[in-house]
Structures are given as C-alpha cells and as structure tokens.
Amino acid sequence: MAIAETVRKAGGWMDQRLGLDSVREFLAHKAVPVHSATIWYYFGGITLFLFVIQVLTGILLLLYYRPTPAEAFESVQFIVTRVEFGWLVRSVHSWSANLMVLTAFIHMFSVVFLHSYRRPREVTWLSGIVLLGLALAFGFSGYLLPWNTVSYFATKVGTDVAASLPLIGPPLARFLRGGDDVGGATLTRFFGFHVAVLPGATTLVLLLHVGLIQKFGMSSPSKVEREYASRGQALPQMPFFPNFFLRELMAWYAALGVLGSLAALFPWELGTKADPFAPAPAGIRPEWYFLAPFYTLKIIPSHVLFIEGELLGLIGFTLLGVFWVALPFWAVNREGTLRTRLVTGAGVALLAYLSTFSVLGYLK
C-alpha cells in the first residue's frame, strides 16, 4: 500500500513537471483504421525497431572496431573470434541492416499500392524516400568498414558510378573517397558518415516522418473509405494505445525472432582482407539491394549511339529516381483525381524490374 502510494506520488510529481497529461490525452484519442490492409501498417514500425537494433549493436561494435586499413579487418576478426558473443553482435548488426532495408522497401511499396502518399501526405512520402536513401547510404558506407575484398571492390565501383556524373561527378567521387582512389582516407570518411553523419541526419528526418504521421494519422485506402461512406458507416478504428501498440510490440517480437534465428544460424561472413593489388574475384556482387542497378550496368553495352553505357545507366537511374520521388505529384491529374491505375502500374513495373534484375544479378 505504501509502495502504491509512493508510485502515485512520484507519478504526480512527474506529471506536474513534464506535462504528461497532454501525452496521455493524445494517446487516448489516437486511433488506427481497421480494414483488410491494416497488416501493412506494421512494417514502418518494424523498420524503426530494426533501426534501433542497428544503433544498439553499432554502439557495441564501436567498442572494438578500428577504422584504418591496417587494423579494420583484424579488429572485426577479433570481434567475431575473440570477443564473447562478438560473432552474434556483428551478425545481428549485419542481418538487421539487411532486414531493415527489406522492411523499408515493403513499407514503401505498401504506401504506393494503398495510395497513402496522396494529399496531404506528400511531405510524409518525401521524408520516407529520404529515409530509404539514408538506409541505403548506411548500407553502402557500412559495407566497406570490415575492409574485405568484396567491400573494397563494391566501394570502388560505387564511387566510380558517382564519378561518371556530369560536372559534379569527379569532385563528388573525390569527396567520397577522400582522395583519388579508394584507400585509408575512404575508410575513415565512410566510418565518419556511418557512425556520425548518417545517424544524425536519420534521427532528424525520422522525427519529421513520425511527426507527420502523428499529425495526419494513418491513411486508409480510398476504396475502403468509399465503401463505408456509401453504406453510411464510419470506418472501424482501434485505439492506438494499448490495442495497436501491443499488436505492434508482437510484430517487433516476431521480427526479433526472425533476426535472432538468422543471425545465429547463418552468422555473417567476414571474407578475406582487401588487397588493392589483387584482382576482383570471380562471382563478385554487391549486397542484394544493389543487385538490380549492378546487373543493369553489366548488360548495358559500352556505347549506345554516342553515349557511354555507364553514363546512360546513370542517366536512367537518375530519371527513374526523380520520377519515383515525385510520385505524389504526378499521381493526381489537373482535376485533382487520383490516377490509381497509373500509380499501381508504375509500382508493379518497378517491383518487377527490381526483383527480376536482382535475381538475374545474383544468378549471372
């Protein structure tokens, strides 16, 4: 009884100083639409959960990792062979990075197919695209850190793709590499991007993204909204707290189960130490989420008319990127009607391109 009284008093003390009443009030009124596609709402939360895992395991890896060409590979080797549970921490970090990119892609395509990007959520879409770009940048910069053969060549190729951009390409590649070629300066820079610049930027954009979702609430498919409106009924909803929150927790728990199983059963390989004087090994390929552009660059001929194939590929990727980023703006016609078929078609086409070329890039 005395304990309950103390907890109540402590709660009251905190309430007066932090204004928790308003938070409680907000949570009490927040609701989530319930319909056949509600399951897709969980993927944004799972992506956030995996990001938190990344941060926590990343902090642990920082205790041992050394970002120099002479020590990087050896320090990761030390982590996975000598440090207690080091193999697990590194494996969880690598697997959660991959799963995070996967769930971010699922989240993005669910937003496209449910048409959740529509007014007034255009900025939420844009901030989500920036977050996906940051996740890919995390993947690209983190890939180099173990300083192994595959990561060394992936970085050489990746920064050379940037170098082929007209005008800004060469200075951009020099900025990324910290010099004219991939070396110790690149490793130091990528480490700085990976542990300081990208986490800072991601936190800011994440706050904006989550803040906008709170402001506008979760979008429900217009088709479902119309169905209920035609029947004169309101769309069913469930309270965010505790109903949706507990379901989300279960989704996180399931994600943790998948992550733990993958990390324990298939520990992430370290490979061999990078050697700038060794040829690129046969069968070299990037992480799965870069396989589609990798395969595209592989099959484009050296020259198409007067343009070098590499530049043509880059122009194609840039146009595709701009087209995709601007989706909420071309998805609506001049009369303000949503072009649902066009958007769904574009989504299916992009999904087909990414999956087909990723499989081909893996197999060939």
Next chain:
Amino acid sequence: MAQGRRGLLRWLLGGGFTASIVSFLYPAIRFMNPPAVPEAVVNEAKAGKVEDFRLKSGRIVKFGSKPVLLIRVSETEWRAYGAICTHLNCTVQYQESSHQIWCACHNGFYDLNGRVVSGPPPRPLEDYSVRIRGDEVVIARRA
C-alpha cells in the same frame, strides 16, 4: 524615418547573419575537400625475375601505387596493361582458359592488346612497355 532606420537595421542584421553563415560554411566545405597529395612520379618499375613468371600466365605487379597486369605471352613476348578496368574501376585479371583479360565485376573482356572484346568497358586498358634487363622484367610508362 523610423521605417528607414528599421529597414537599415533589418538589412544590417540580415546581411551580418548571412555573412556569418557563409563564414562558417566556407571553411567547413573547404575542409571536406581532400588536399592533393603529391605522389612520386614513377616511370619505371621492376616486376620481378624472368623465371618467376610462367609461360601464358599473368600477374598483378605494383607500379608505384598503381596495379599493372603483366602477362608473359611466350618465351620472349610480354605485355603489361594498367589493371584498372575502364568501366567502373575494378581490378582486372588474366584468364588463362580464354587467353583474355577479364574483369569479374561486370564481365568485361579485353584481348591481349588491351582492346575491349566484349562487355561494358568503354575504352582499352592503359598500355605499358616491358623490357628484360638482365634477368629482371622491367615495366615502363609509354612516352
């Protein structure tokens, strides 16, 4: 009069603020640009002893800080090319089975003259000259 003073103050404050931002950003941006590190110019490098290279084999050797692919075509014939693929900067290798130079990254092939045979590389490999000095193989930059 008051409006004029207010406008002037606004202009001065705005200008000062902008100048402060620029004065913070300019050194930061310049700091991020890596300085050019002068490298010793290498025109010639020893690749090793003649007997260390098998017939119809290739090996990457150091030419200063650059990798060069040295190929022993026959008893007396040698070829050397810059080992950086002209497509996307990967390091190429000599493929003994096809007697061609191969880039594993995007499957580019070059012939033994360094010319592109197939795949995405847009240009031939950089050509180096090879001489035998005593029992030593010497690679040199072409003039």
